[in-house]
Amino acid sequence: MQKSAVKRLPFLGFGLGLRTSHYQSVLAELPANIDWFEILSENYLVAGGKPLYYLDAIREHYPMIMHGVSMSIGGSDPLNWDYLTQLKQLADRVQPAWFSDHLCWTGLDGSNIHDLLPLPYTEEAIAHVANRVRQVQDFMERPMLIENVSSYLTYKDSAMTEWEFLTGIAEHGDCHILLDINNIYVSAFNHEFDPHEYLHYIPVDRVGQFHLAGHTNCGDYIIDSHDHPVIDPVWELYAEAVRRFGPVSIMIERDDHIPPLNELLPELDRARSIAQPILKEVAA
């Protein structure tokens, strides 16, 4: 595989996902221990009203990154240029250092299943997705990150590991990776692979951002539900990721059972207290 030189993305520090229920506390308190926010792009592809009001007001105080769920970068329908045009207009407004979406497909024949559906891990799929990544990244004129998703099934067609597939697309599409540490943990459980092997395969300079989140253990499988605090084994995997990848912007996602902002901040402080000594040690 031909590898191109990669420019590392800047380290933005420790961020949170911006959620509607926190708008007012963020503006009232302007917490100093949140370095940046990740927004869910689709929530702001609207004409006006409360979402855009708070977006602009909070953007005045914090850097923001745009994270989407509907690009269907692995889909077989043509790219949705209407969607991408609106995404680019939002990027002009928000001025994110990068934007991201998931390594998945979300629907076929114009449908949107509103889920992050996995792809078969094949050379054909790498070529297909990498070609689309290049088109999107050129159009958006900003660095694009693709995120590893949690998945619950394996195609018989798959001919390689998930980490080989993700890396193949990042290399061929010349994009960066948003490495979701929780998703690695979830998929490792669901597909019975070693999460450490995953981490140690991914090329260091391609990783531009981390995600952390909680999940739901259903016994025989784990669902990536973002409705609980991060669990200890995921924190341990995160520490290992910081040691390998160095200063990578990190944020915590919570999408359901969202507690008040001040209850999420200790989790962010924990991410910081894990990372800082390791980064200091690695730098020395």
Added chain:
Amino acid sequence: MNRIASLQSQFQRAILTLDDEFDDKILATKRVSAKRRIGIYADAYRLRLIECLRDSYSALNTMLGDDQFDRLCRSYIDTHTPHHYSVRWYGQTLAAYVVGTAPYCEHPYLAELATFEWKLMEAFDARDAAPVTIEDMAAIPPDQWPNLTFALHPSLQRLQLAWNVAAMRSATDEDRDPPAPQRGDRLVPWIIWRTQRRQFYRSLSADEARMLDQARSGANFATLCEGLCQSIGEADVALHAAGLLKQWITDGLIIRIVK
């Protein structure tokens, strides 16, 4: 169709129709069968859309109760595949579905409530526009008044309600028990709108509704006054019309006065 598109087509069909033709394309693990693995996605699809409909139609959910609302959602989902990239639009045709589907169509307040709640959604994120002020209105010389026309806020929604559905929604928003469905003796005109961040709704008198509808279609102030003459003595018309206009400005409904 290439190999990826073919797999995606089968996967999507398995999610939408729960058929089992995709099962043999998937590996089982020691713990979970192929069918169950696909089922995780099929379940998540329905639960996510039900949650979206619950967000859009909180009062409809309250009035039907969780079980019946869940049944309504599932039958809607079986016949409506989402197409928009934002899930926010998924419930757009729920009122039309309720109108045409038993047993919901046997309770006409349900469709009216769904229409009301969808229009609240439309007002919520409609385009922003700064309203004009009373001072703007006062600065206009009297001789220009007959020809004035008015641009209304882009969030403004107009509807006619026979039932007490607005009270159902406000009770739900305030976590109170909603009133029992009650049909009035006539259709009542209502508006829904938003100032920058807050949504409002209120009923209108027949006069105000007629004048507002005319203003929305571009009629000038003189024509609005003529419309009011049907129910108000000619001597009082201009004052009455100016009073309604002042109310609309106070409400934030007018974004431009065109001379």
